[in-house]
Amino acid sequence: MLILSLSPLRSDPRVLKQIDLFRRRYRVATCGFGPAPDGVADHIELDRAMPSWPRDPRRLLLRRYVDVYWGIAAVAEARRQLRGRDFDAVLANDANTLPLALSLAPARGVHADLHEFAPKEHFNKPAWRALVAPYVRWLCRTYLPQAASVTTVSEGIAEQYRKDFGVAAGVVTNAAPYADKEPRPTQLPIRLIYSSAGQRYRKIENIMEAMRTAPGHVELDLIVMPNEPAYVAELEELGRSLPRVRFRDPVPYTKLVDTVAEYDVSVSVIPPTNFNLAHALPNKFFEAVQARTGLVIGPSPAMHALLERHDLGAVTRDFSAEALREVLDSLTPESVDAWKRNAHQAARELSSEHQNLGWESAIAALLDGR
The missing domain is CATH 3.40.50.2000 (Glycogen Phosphorylase B;)
Structure with missing residues (x-):
């Protein structure tokens, strides 16, 4: 399977948890910024300096969104390096990887993991709200229904994806791995x-x-x-x-x-x-x-x-x-x-080992036919 994220993989906590969960079960390849995370079978490295979101105001204004997407430097480079590779499944992190993941036509499908509610990610910035938000809504409207399954980080965000795009998203929280610790007595200060x-x-x-x-x-x-x-x-x-x-x-x-x-x-x-x-x-x-x-x-x-x-x-x-x-x-x-x-x-109930069952079941449904 391919785990795809346009982020620095070695410092992205959510993606690292995915890698750690699946590398013991499947042959995992990764694609993202920076060097390979530990334990993966293959890695496609992207230059950290490459933009991962559109910087094309003219095409955004004209709503030439297909051209906008494939013109993003990181997307174009990932597409070039991934060309000709075959995957059984792709775990696509965030909306900006979905068209790329689907274009790879993995044999068993694409699971989308959405770290934010993408259409409102930078809604406090007027330029982003006017130009980029309509593009992101198009991205979600067009490609999210094509994903075999979807997860996100909280119930409120899952509900918004359901309302706006008709997508049933499961919830996998940003839980940390279980740590075998004991509480330390509190002293002053x-x-x-x-x-x-x-x-x-x-x-x-x-x-x-x-x-x-x-x-x-x-x-x-x-x-x-x-x-x-x-x-x-x-x-x-x-x-x-x-x-x-x-x-x-x-x-x-x-x-x-x-x-x-x-x-x-x-x-x-x-x-x-x-x-x-x-x-x-x-x-x-x-x-x-x-x-x-x-x-x-x-x-x-x-x-x-x-x-x-x-x-x-x-x-x-x-x-x-x-x-x-x-x-x-x-x-x-x-x-x-x-x-x-x-x-x-x-601690055990709120650990990633418990919370990650949402990813496990979604990927098992693709790769193991469950």
Whole structure:
């Protein structure tokens, strides 16, 4: 089978989980940016510098969408390198790989795994909303019904694909692999960790500002990826005025749970600045469970439901710095220890080994005729 993703495969957590799941059962080839992931039988490497989304405003404006798609540099190069290869099945990650996957005509079909609700991925950007969103809707409308099966990351996003495109998508969350850990007793100061992509629309400054007037028995470390370097530099400058806030260097995905386990509470307050963030059920939620830390989240529906079901932490009243500070005021070692114990109880159920059954059954239906 081919696992296809126009992303840096060695640092894409969701794709790495797919590779780890299937490489022991099938002969897995991969195609994506950067060098081969560990354990695959074959790899088609694409240059990281190649665009994976359209940069052709004239054709987008004219709605020449077929030309737009096959003119994308990464798509064109992948098509060239994959020409003449035969696959039994293709696992296509995200909508931007679907036409390419289907063009390969795999003998048993294509499974689509959608990491976001693609038509609203960058809906907060006017140019993207005007030019690219209609193209992505065309992509989904035309190609999603041709996939043998579809999965996505949360119930809210699955429901939107059903409403807009009539596609029944299963849900495979961004759960982390099970970690054999024990909860660590909480002591003062209570140590908080926040890890995130460094993107302005995530409003990371609100997390930091909550620490300005937070009680003295809490400290915050941040791991922020340099997605928008100028924004990350602003955050680091803000951090200089906050003595109980520190930045840590990013760590590889394989070491993230161990890193989070050094802390007592993971903060996952994600303001709903776009559709996908409003329905977020992110990696960091599940990494905290495997690390046996407590959670402080915003009132995001998907996270809220899971957190309440297992009593894993606290929910802020809104997404403001003040609301987060109110929760930080209430933290005690005893309350955090209770959350850690509940995370330990829920760790197997909320692990990727349990959640990945959605991928297993979909691919088995293609390759094993089940």
